[in-house]
Structures are given as C-alpha cells and as structure tokens.
C-alpha cells in the first residue's frame with residue numbers, strides 16, 4: 001500500500017523522496033472527517049487521534065506546499081522559552097498571531113511561557129520546567145520522566161486560550177534526542193504547520209544545548225480539524241502535492257541557554273523551495 005493512501009486515491013502522487021505526511025493528514029480529514037461544531041461557531045471536519053513523525057536528520061519539517069512564516073514560528077518559540085505571556089514582545093518583532101486573544105494591555109494570562117518557566121507551586125514558589133529538562137537531559141538521559149506540561153489545570157480559567165500543544169516528552173537513545181508533543185486540538189491548515197516547525201526547532205535547540213544529535217519529532221494530535229472556511233485553501237494546497245519539494249535544512253548558531261537564542265541565530269531558509277502563501281481567516 002502507498003505511504004499516502006488518501007492522496008493516492010485522489011490521484012495526487014508526490015514525487016519520490018518527498019515527505020507529504022502533513023498533506024496526507026489534511027487530505028484524510030478533508031475527505032473522511034466528520035462534521036463537528038466547535039467553540040468558535042465556525043464548524044469543522046474532524047478526526048480523532050492522528051500522528052506525524054519526522055526524522056530530523058533528513059531535513060527540517062517546514063511545509064513546502066505553502067509558505068510557512070518562519071519569523072512567527074521563531075519569535076513565538078523564543079517568547080515561550082523566555083517565559084513571555086504578553087503579546088507586546090511579539091508585536092515589537094512584527095508578529096501578530098496572538099493579537100486576537102490578548103487583553104488591551106497585551107496579556108494572555110499564565111499561558112505556555114509562564115507554565116514552562118515558572119509553574120506555580122503550592123508553597124508560593126515556581127518550577128522552571130525547561131531548566132530541569134535540560135539538567136535531566138545532561139545528567140540522566142535515560143530518564144522516562146522528561147516531560148514538560150503547559151496543562152496546569154488550576155490555571156486554565158485564567159488563560160486566554162487553554163494550551164493546544166499541552167504536553168511534550170523527550171527521549172534519548174544512542175546519543176539521539178527525540179521529542180513527542182501532544183496537541184489536544186489541531187487547526188490543521190493554520191496552526192499545525194507552525195506547531196510542527198516550532199517543535200522541530202525546539203528539538204534541535206535542546207539537542208544543541210545537551211550535546212546530542214536531533215532524532216525524531218513525533219507529533220500526536222487529538223481533535224484534528226479543518227475549519228469549514230479553510231476548505232478551499234486546503235483543496236488549493238493539496239493540488240500542489242504532485243509538485244511538492246524536499247524540506248530545507250536548519251542552521252542554528254549556539255547560544256548560552258535556551259532563552260538566549262535570538263532571531264538571527266536561527267535560519268531555516270537554506271533550500272526552502274516553497275509554493276506561495278495561502279491566506280485564511282483564523283477562528284477566534
């Protein structure tokens with residue numbers, strides 16, 4: 001059987017050696033997803049529990065069937081890693097992807113950055129999950145407890161949006177660092193290309209900080225949906241699969257710690273041979 005059965009059934013065969021597993025999932029949800037209402041009132045086609053896997057030594061998974069705005073991906077990840085929860089920092093860098101959810105003062109509440117770097121304890125202190133993760137990767141890489149969670153149940157009602165990529169785990173074997181992320185809710189057209197690139201970049205950074213080689217990125221999605229007002233855009237993107245191109249490579253300049261990387265340290269443009277951007281409205 002083809003590696004891409006849904007695309008194949010649609011007559012959309014990719015060139016040999018080109019990874020279109022993301023596009024296969026888009027096609028599967030478009031063709032076989034069930035109609036489901038959602039919080040935003042937009043309406044979706046949806047399937048539950050799917051997985052994508054990327055060998056990070058084979059290229060950087062920046063989708064090529066449309067332009068993926070790496071500036072926003074980089075900025076958002078650096079903002080998380082620095083503990084940011086206010087959109088002003090992003091806006092100062094020309095990134096607007098979180099604007100719709102912010103308070104007038106720019107605040108989003110205790111979202112990813114707060115939970116990753118300063119998860120509140122019962123005693124009034126905080127836990128730096130990222131610092132602890134790097135320490136464990138260096139000192140006890142066989143550990144099966146290398147988990148970072150943004151899903152702080154007690155804080156959910158103070159967050160502008162409950163975490164979508166709620167939880168990730170690292171795994172080391174034979175000097176290679178792999179990472180699996182659990183995304184409970186996945187906007188396949190707008191959010192997921194960002195999320196895949198973001199966690200691929202995080203895996204590369206963690207590997208660089210700990211002297212490991214990047215292994216595999218495993219993306220696990222819960223409610224995997226295509227919004228009803230993204231269907232035309234998805235059809236346009238899938239029509240490009242027969243001309244899909246290989247992934248680019250990442251260049252990453254080393255920084256002192258995960259929160260010290262700058263935008264200029266990260267470049268995923270080498271060999272990024274992509275199709276044009278496709279605009280779509282974001283469901284708020």
Ligand SMILES: Nc1nc(=O)c2c([nH]1)NC[C@@H]1CN(c3ccc(C(=O)N[C@@H](CCC(=O)O)C(=O)O)cc3)CN21
Pocket residue numbers: 068069072095096097098161187190191192194277278279280282283284
């Ligand atoms: N419905 C929904 N989908 C999401 O993906 C999402 C949310 N809400 N809420 C929180 C964040 C914000 N995210 C977003 C928001 C907007 C874009 C977006 O509009 N992307 C455009 C261009 C972005 C740019 O150039 O800066 C794209 O074409 O990818 C992407 C991710 C991801 N998340």
Ligand SMILES: O=c1ccn([C@H]2C[C@H](O)[C@@H](COP(=O)(O)O)O2)c(=O)[nH]1
Pocket residue numbers: 039040161162164165185186187188190191192195283
């Ligand atoms: O990084 C992200 C953040 C958000 N999303 C999407 C997934 C859903 O379409 C919405 C969130 O709505 P909920 O009702 O809270 O599930 O945002 C994403 O794909 N990636």
